[in-house]
Amino acid sequence: MLAVRSVKQLIGSMAKTGEIPQAIxxxxxxxxxxxxxADLLCRFLFCERPSAEGPCGTCxxxxxxxxxxxxxxxxxxxxxxxxIKVDDIRxxxxxxxxxxxxxxxRKIYVMDDADLMNPAAQNALLKTLEEPPExxxxxxxxxxxxxxxxxxxxxxxxxxLMAEAELRMTAEETxxxxxxxxxELCRGISRMAGYEAALKAKELSQKTEDTDRILDLIELxxxxxxxxxxxxxxxxxxxxxxxxxxxEAARQVSAEGxxxxxxxxxxxxxxxxxxxxxxxxxxxxxxxxxxxx
Numbered sequence: 001m002l003a004v005r006s007v008k009q010l011i012g013s014m015a016k017t018g019e020i021p022q023a024i025x026x027x028x029x030x031x032x033x034x035x036x037x038a039d040l041l042c043r044f045l046f047c048e049r050p051s052a053e054g055p056c057g058t059c060x061x062x063x064x065x066x067x068x069x070x071x072x073x074x075x076x077x078x079x080x081x082x083x084i085k086v087d088d089i090r091x092x093x094x095x096x097x098x099x100x101x102x103x104x105x106r107k108i109y110v111m112d113d114a115d116l117m118n119p120a121a122q123n124a125l126l127k128t129l130e131e132p133p134e135x136x137x138x139x140x141x142x143x144x145x146x147x148x149x150x151x152x153x154x155x156x157x158x159x160x161l162m163a164e165a166e167l168r169m170t171a172e173e174t175x176x177x178x179x180x181x182x183x184e185l186c187r188g189i190s191r192m193a194g195y196e197a198a199l200k201a202k203e204l205s206q207k208t209e210d211t212d213r214i215l216d217l218i219e220l221x222x223x224x225x226x227x228x229x230x231x232x233x234x235x236x237x238x239x240x241x242x243x244x245x246x247x248e249a250a251r252q253v254s255a256e257g258x259x260x261x262x263x264x265x266x267x268x269x270x271x272x273x274x275x276x277x278x279x280x281x282x283x284x285x286x287x288x289x290x291x292x293x
Contacts, residue, residue, distance in 0.1 A: 019229075019255040020045075021157040023129050023138045027145045028161030031112065034141040037161070038110045039065060041139065042073050045106050061103075071102040076111040084113065086120040097128050097136055107135050114140035115147040122149045129155040154266035157259045158223075174241060178210050182217035187245045189289045190252060197290050201283035211272060211282070215265045218289070225249035226258045257292045264288040 024041075028034050040055075042065045047055035055062050064070035076092045078084040093109055101107040117125065125138075129152065132138060140156060142148065173179060181204060192200065208214055224237040228250040234243050264285050271281045 020137065021255045021259050022132045022136060023140070023156040023259075025114070025140045025142060025145060025148075025153070025156040025158045026161065027142050027158065029143055030161070031143070033161050034112060034143075037159070038112070038139055038141060042070070042108055042110070045108065045137075046070065046072065046104060072104060072107045074107070074109045076109060078113070078116065082116060084111075084117040084121050086118070086124045089117070089121045089124040093128055093138075094124060097133060100133075101135055105135060106137060107133075108137045108139055110139045110141070112141040113143075115142035115144045117148070119149065122152050126151060126155070150266055150270055154263040155259075157255065157262065176213075178208060178213040178217060181208060182214055182221060183239070183242055183245070185286070186218065186221045186249070186289075187242075189286065190249075192286075192290055194287065194290075197286040198283050201286050202279050204282050205279035211278060212269065215268055215285075218285075219262050219265050221246070221249070222253060222258045222261050225253045226255060229253060252293060254293060260292050261289055 020041075026034050026037050028037075043055035043057070043062050044050070046061040046065060047057075048059040048061050049056040057066075061070060065073055068075065074092065074096065076084070076088065078088045093111075097109075099107075128136075129138060138156075140148075145153065145158070185200065185204070189197065204211075204214065220238045224239050225246050227237065228234060228246055234240070234246075237243075237246065239246060268281050268285045272278065
């Protein structure tokens with residue numbers, strides 16, 4: 001959960017380091033803020049005269065992005081005001097994704113109202129999300145990410161836009177059993193042997209009632225670590241009381257690694273809903289966490 005100004009810093013750092021996930025979901029209630037983030041990412045990637053402060057805003061690429069006619073920025077549109085249909089995805093994404101960029105090394109698909117995709121459209125998008133060409137970035141913008149299928153959510157790196165006042169956990173949340181267990185787990189997972197991770201999964205399955213909350217906090221921990229890595233800033237992190245441990249985690253994590261762990265957490269949720277044994281689910285997740293860099 002990041003404020004808009006923090007997201008701008010995050011995107012700039014990602015662009016400069018080249019650690020840009022190929023599938024990103026930006027969520028936020030305000031359409032203008034979502035679009036502002038999308039345009040900023042496009043400018044960072046295509047600007048012809050960037051400076052230390054960011055894109056110049058005046059080069060041909062920046063101007064084309066502002067005018068909405070850059071050939072390597074494809075804005076997915078939909079005729080129906082309240083739904084994105086499967087034909088919209090097939091004709092604008094699936095059928096064109098193999099066409100290489102015209103000018104640069106990147107090609108970006110920007111889809112606002114991604115949460116309006118019906119299930120058929122989302123399933124049509126899945127193949128591209130699973131195996132995007134190396135030059136392709138899929139940028140989904142949504143007001144209500146809960147409308148997206150779990151299989152879609154598990155394949156994107158999510159950036160949530162929220163007000164600064166909403167960023168911090170309450171004192172009650174930081175004193176919860178789930179918070180303490182998550183911090184202990186995430187601080188030590190990289191140093192655990194396989195059998196230790198299995199024992200920890202068994203322990204968590206027996207003592208933790210709210211496993212969904214544990215999964216949410218694990219995702220937040222790794223997103224905090226990635227944000228510190230690419231921005232060098234502690235501002236706005238969720239685990240504000242764990243700066244030392246997060247600094248260490250930030251030196252080990254990558255955008256791809258965070259994406260893999262978030263996918264594993266989403267898979268864990270689906271397995272738990274399907275009544276798969278909780279201990280087995282947590283063991284699979286912890287093994288993924290200790291192996292992923």
